[in-house]
Amino acid sequence: MEDRDWLILNALYKHKNITKTAQSLFMSQPALTSRLQQIEKEFGVTMVQRGRRGVDFTPQGEYMVKTAEEMLKKYQKIKDDLLNMENRVTGTLRLGVGFFFTKNKLPTVLKMFKEQYPDVEYKVIAGQSKAIHQLIFNQDVHIGFIRGDYAWNEEKHFLFQDTLCIVSKNEIQLDELPYRPRIDYKTDYVLKASIDNWWAENYSVPPLVGMEVDQIDACREMIVNGLGYAIMPSMYFHENLLTKVEIKNKEGKPIIRYTWMFYHEESMQLNVVKAFVNFVKQLDFQKIL
Numbered sequence: 001m002e003d004r005d006w007l008i009l010n011a012l013y014k015h016k017n018i019t020k021t022a023q024s025l026f027m028s029q030p031a032l033t034s035r036l037q038q039i040e041k042e043f044g045v046t047m048v049q050r051g052r053r054g055v056d057f058t059p060q061g062e063y064m065v066k067t068a069e070e071m072l073k074k075y076q077k078i079k080d081d082l083l084n085m086e087n088r089v090t091g092t093l094r095l096g097v098g099f100f101f102t103k104n105k106l107p108t109v110l111k112m113f114k115e116q117y118p119d120v121e122y123k124v125i126a127g128q129s130k131a132i133h134q135l136i137f138n139q140d141v142h143i144g145f146i147r148g149d150y151a152w153n154e155e156k157h158f159l160f161q162d163t164l165c166i167v168s169k170n171e172i173q174l175d176e177l178p179y180r181p182r183i184d185y186k187t188d189y190v191l192k193a194s195i196d197n198w199w200a201e202n203y204s205v206p207p208l209v210g211m212e213v214d215q216i217d218a219c220r221e222m223i224v225n226g227l228g229y230a231i232m233p234s235m236y237f238h239e240n241l242l243t244k245v246e247i248k249n250k251e252g253k254p255i256i257r258y259t260w261m262f263y264h265e266e267s268m269q270l271n272v273v274k275a276f277v278n279f280v281k282q283l284d285f286q287k288i289l
Helices: 003-015 018-024 029-043 059-084 099-104 106-116 129-137 174-179 189-202 216-224 265-269 271-281
Strands: 048-051 054-057 091-098 120-127 143-147 155-168 181-185 208-213 230-233 243-246 256-263
Touching: 003 018, 003 029, 003 054, 003 059, 018 029, 029 059, 054 059, 059 091, 059 271, 091 099, 091 129, 091 271, 099 106, 099 120, 099 143, 099 216, 106 120, 106 271, 120 129, 129 143, 129 189, 129 256, 143 271, 155 189, 155 216, 155 271, 181 216, 181 230, 189 230, 208 216, 216 230, 256 265, 256 271, 265 271
Parallel strands: 091 120, 091 143, 181 208
Antiparallel strands: 048 054, 143 256, 155 230, 155 243, 155 256
16 A cells, blocks of 8 residues: 555545546546556455446445545644644644635634744635534544534634624515515524524414525625525625614524634644634634624
C-alpha cells in the first residue's frame, strides 16, 4: 500500500463512482482502475464491484475503507503534532461551518485572524448544522460553528443569537398567515421543528405553501419580489424594505436561535486551534456583517 492508496479508497467510498473519484484526485480513470487492481492483488481480495449505478464495496472493501479513514486521521495528527513542536501558530485549521456563518461571518473572521497569524492555512467544510455537528463529533474538523441546540458534552462557546420572524414584502397580520402564500426552504431539522411547533401552537390548519426552494438565499429573493412570506431567523435580512414580525412562544417570549462554537478540549493542545479559539472568543459577532 502507498500513502495515496488511502486517499483513493476514501474518495471512492465517498463518490461511489470511478469517474468522479478520478476527477477529484486529478487522476485518469485507467490509472485509478489499475491502482485499485494492484491493491486487490496485493491483499488477495475483491474490494469493489461495479454495477449500473456505480461502485459497491464488498465486506473486505468496507474494512479497507474504515482502515483508510483511520490511517488518514493518523497521518493528519502526525503533521499537526510535528508543526506544534515548533511552538509556532502554523499548520492547517480544519473548520466545519454552517451556510449562514460561511457567507456572513467567516470571511471577516478569517481575514482578521490571517492578519495576526499569516502562516495558518484553512480547510473549510460548509453544510447544514446537523452535518457540521457530526463532523466535529467525529473529530473530522478542529472546530464547528453550529446554529441551533445540538447536544454537546465537550467545550463550546456562545457566539450570538437571533430570533425567528415572519418576513414579508408588505405588512402582514398573524391571523392572515394560513391564507397567505408561504415560501418554504430547506434547512436543518432543529430550525424546521421550531417553526412547525410554533405553527401547531397557533393554527389548526396547515400553512398554504405556495413555493419550495433549496436555499434560504433564494427564499429571500422571492420575498423581496413580493411572492410570499417566510418564517426565518432575523439575521438573514438587513433590507429596510422588508417587514419583520417577531414570533413568540406560548409564554410570550421570542423564539431564539443560538449560534455556538464547538471544539474538543484535547484539540486545544494544538497551537493553531488554541490561538483561533481564543481569538474568536474576543470577537463581537453582532457587529460582524
